[in-house]
Amino acid sequence: MIETVATTPFTDQKPGTSGLRKKVKVFQQAHYAENFIQSVFDVVKGKQGATLVIGGDGRFLNREVIDKAIRMAAANGFGRVVVGQGGILSTPAASNIIRQRGAIGGLVLSASHNPGGPDEDFGIKYNIANGGPAPEKVTDAIHARTKSIDEYRIASAASIDLDAIGESQIGEMVIEVIDSVADYADLMQSLFDFTAIRGAELTMAFDAMSAVTGPYAKEILERRLGFAEGSVRNGTPLEDFGGHHPDPNLVHARELYDLMMSPHAPDFGAASDGDGDRNLIIGRGIFITPSDSLAMLAANAHLAPAYAGGLKGIARSMPTSAAADRVADGLGIPAYETPTGWKFFGNLLDAGMATICGEESAGTGSDHVREKDGLWAVLLWLNILAATGKSVKQIADEHWGRFGRNYYARHDYEGVDSAAADALMTELRGKLGELPGQSFGLLTVEAADDFAYEDPTDGSVSRKQGVRVLFAGGSRVVFRLSGTGTSGATLRVYLERYEPVAGRLDADTAEMLAEIVAAADAIAEIVRHTGRTQPDVVT
Ligand code: VG1
Ligand code: CO
8 A cells, every 4th residue: 555656856845954945835735745754755764664743733634634644654664653632732832742762853844933724835944863953965866866766655544633632543553642831831840930930920912824833722721721822823733824924023013012012011011923933022111132131131131040150151043132142251151153054053063062042133042952932032031130120121121231232133125036036145255355344334344254264073063154343332134035035035134233332332223223224225235136125024
């Protein structure tokens, strides 16, 4: 009952920042998902008899692709597939299960913060045995395999029941359907002081954005921590996220933001994305940028039981603000700067060089798993609020009073013509040598480069990870193209200005960054290349 099916390669199966992401319609082409999954299996060594974890964020196509993946795993000799009930596993929960079960790896089916539904996006990502996204050498091997694949193996089987917890079999392979939430909720309970959080009697609003975190948040926040019923909003995962972008930023989580700025604001507001690895943090009357959140969490992490012994190091992606570096400096621990994407943190975490990692794109996490983790960040904030009795605003003000403030924003230009975006980056790269010494308004360029990263654990080098322009005084602008989009190009412009402790710590972000915004356009000629005078999204 194992069938070997002849196929021909697709030319567009190169994994991006976080796996292969395409329109659902692309994945619906005959053999498309199968080709990619077989290419993954072809590069996984030692799969005979091994355990594979499979789960996704519940978006349109989730069940269909899981069904194929399970039957292909059986035909490729895996011994056991562990799958979340209903096909549901948040990305951090999948990472946890891979680690707890000693699995060889896992397939995480998600397009994260991208919209879902028949006309929207889907994705497949392979995670390795440490629970983290496959590093570049693995994704490169998968991509190479997609270009030459000529057959895949699949078992024909009676339909697989993803809804009933328990075991069944296809041939020799066991399929184990597990509770999607329990192990993850237990892990969170082992890291944080749930008794203190419960006792603090805080109020909160958590927007699950009709995505995967709903069941996790209800179990942890409402059941285990005693937050009032209804504290979790949009808590039922929907195949199309109710038609919204499950992206926890000030544009797509506008309702939460408005609530937190209103007189009815609870103590704490938070949201997560499609697959549960991102977080948005808003206190009463104050939005905390993800870069600041990383820094504030790192500075206060010792207040939570799991981190009471201190941190080994802090890692951030290059476009993330340097606020975390100042904390590392203050704590006397190393700071690391990696390219965009969680896959670059895995080695640092495995080597015990870093404990907390973060990205400006609302991703924060620690060595408890090998993915960023939205609810983890929410719980660490709650633990800090409970332990200190302070408000989010107080924590932020005191942090800036101690370390200074990195004003920060990201401007996204979406759906830009790919050729125009490539031309912008190529021209920019071409003038890096002549930028130092040039002035733009009051800003003088001190250095400019194309970020390259050498992994300190294995020496692997990743080049062309984004153009950095550093100005005298610590301000900066970074340009890079997104690697997660599914149509056209997205230009991301990251803007940062440092104000020391004695400077203006309570000013308006847009006002503080205005000069850098003007310099960014002058340097990269955004208007000329893209025809856009305004970004589509400011976060
Ligand atoms: C974006 C973010 C990056 C993040 C990645 C995956 O990538 O910038 O920081 O790791 O999404 O996040 P890009 O290449 O579009 O800038 V998730 O939550 O979508 O898996
Ligand atoms: Co995500």
